[in-house]
Amino acid sequence: MQTVIKKFKKNLQEENLKSTPQRLAILEEMMKTDEHLECEEILLKLKEKGNKVSRATLYRTMDILVKYKFVRKLEIGDGRVRYDSNLVHGKRNHDHMICLDSGDIIEFYNDKIEKLQNEIAEKNGYKIIRRVHQLFVKKV
Amino acid sequence: MQTVIKKFKKNLQEENLKSTPQRLAILEEMMKTDEHLECEEILLKLKEKGNKVSRATLYRTMDILVKYKFVRKLEIGDGRVRYDSNLVHGKRNHDHMICLDSGDIIEFYNDKIEKLQNEIAEKNGYKIIRRVHQLFVKKV
DNA sequence: TTAATTTTGATAATCATTATGAAAAAAATA
DNA sequence: TATTTTTTTCATAATGATTATCAAAATTAA
Incomplete structure (x- = not known):
């Protein structure tokens, strides 16, 4: 573009x-x-x-x-x-899931988590500028 | 101990x-x-x-x-x-909120987020081994 | 206590990132 | 367009956190 x-x-x-x-x-x-x-x-x-x-x-x-x-x-x-x-x-706003076996990096997004994060920050008198959310996972 | x-x-x-x-x-x-x-x-x-x-x-x-x-x-x-x-x-399981102004590191815990994370991993065929969740914030 | 094995500590090596400074490029000005 | 000023680039050196090395010391088992 x-x-x-x-x-x-x-x-x-x-x-x-x-x-x-x-x-x-x-x-x-x-x-x-x-x-x-x-x-x-x-x-x-x-x-x-x-x-x-x-x-x-x-x-x-x-x-x-x-x-x-x-x-x-x-x-x-x-x-x-x-x-x-x-x-x-x-491509939208997203977080990452990292597979500890393969090293794959999978993107995920969850609206509810987003909202909960904002609530937590607010409750403490802060606003979120940036966030890091990573899940280190293994295949079931 | x-x-x-x-x-x-x-x-x-x-x-x-x-x-x-x-x-x-x-x-x-x-x-x-x-x-x-x-x-x-x-x-x-x-x-x-x-x-x-x-x-x-x-x-x-x-x-x-x-x-x-x-x-x-x-x-x-x-x-x-x-x-x-x-x-x-x-001290329990917790995540971190980092104030970009003061450098303070505040610990937080949220049960709902915990559950949502597990759901996301499960849905993709994974189980969570470890996670990193950091909110970079500023005072409102 | 001895013998076998592991750990420690001082120092060197590593490696990603940053600093340096001369030469090149970009923008401003004439 | 040519000139001047300022910024940027590139090659290389410096930095700094972490890791490797290896002889000497400590630990454990017999």
């Missing part, structure tokens, strides 16, 4: 950050995948397509993408940082 | 691990705190009490304590690893 790129450019401007080919290449790469990619994988994908970007630039740009919620940082405690794109069409 | 120490010794035996003063000192230290401590803090507390333990031993022992569920590893995405003791009297 062109609108995503336009929004990104606008966000960059708002912070006096410049629109560069590297930043755009990274954004576009994240628009194309619904996997949970690690930095090295993103770097590799970019390289394969001829968009070579340095490690430092990738890390810096991922922080920008997280800040503007184009992607979400996903840490499941195995020491690897993954990124979950919010840019893939039809 | 003597029973905790006995249980620990039994667990060690079961895996052909030896009962050492360092391991016991670390367990006992974790029985005394309901804070969410980092490795360096645990190391410091031990040192202050004259129980000097090397970094390597501390890391190795924390893994054992996690394995036997004496403590829980708590990672809230700020790059610091904390340990949440399950050994403090009256």
Whole structure:
């Protein structure tokens, strides 16, 4: 969607950050995948397509993408940082179920849990900004 | 509680691990705190009490304590690893609310969410082994 | 007590991420 | 369009938490 790129450019401007080919290449790469990619994988994908970007630039740009919620940082405690794109069409707000046997990451969403979370926060005088909800599971 | 120490010794035996003063000192230290401590803090507390333990031993022992569920590893995405003791009297199963302004970590528990989680896992053919549920909040 | 095995601790190695600083690119200005 | 200013990039060094190494010490079993 062109609108995503336009929004990104606008966000960059708002912070006096410049629109560069590297930043755009990274954004576009994240628009194309619904996997949970690690930095090295993103770097590799970019390289394969001829968009070579340095490690430092990738890390810096991922922080920008997280800040503007184009992607979400996903840490499941195995020491690897993954990124979950919010840019893939039809993808909604979700949480993760991680299979301890296969390593599969399954997305789930539950409206009731959502509501209960809000109630808990409210009851304590807080509002929720962001949440992490991960179920580590095994096949029955 | 003597029973905790006995249980620990039994667990060690079961895996052909030896009962050492360092391991016991670390367990006992974790029985005394309901804070969410980092490795360096645990190391410091031990040192202050004259129980000097090397970094390597501390890391190795924390893994054992996690394995036997004496403590829980708590990672809230700020790059610091904390340990949440399950050994403090009256402490139950809980999740965490993290205040983005103050850094406070507030514990919460909700039975309904617990049930919904189990339903979700079941529906997908899984059973829950462990879970991470963190609400990042700000004061209203 | 001895012997076999495990653990400890000091230090080196690792590895993901961040800092550095010169060269290149982008935006602003003339 | 050329020039100037500012930001960004890239390659590499630095960082810092955790892990590996291995000789010396401690533990357990016989």
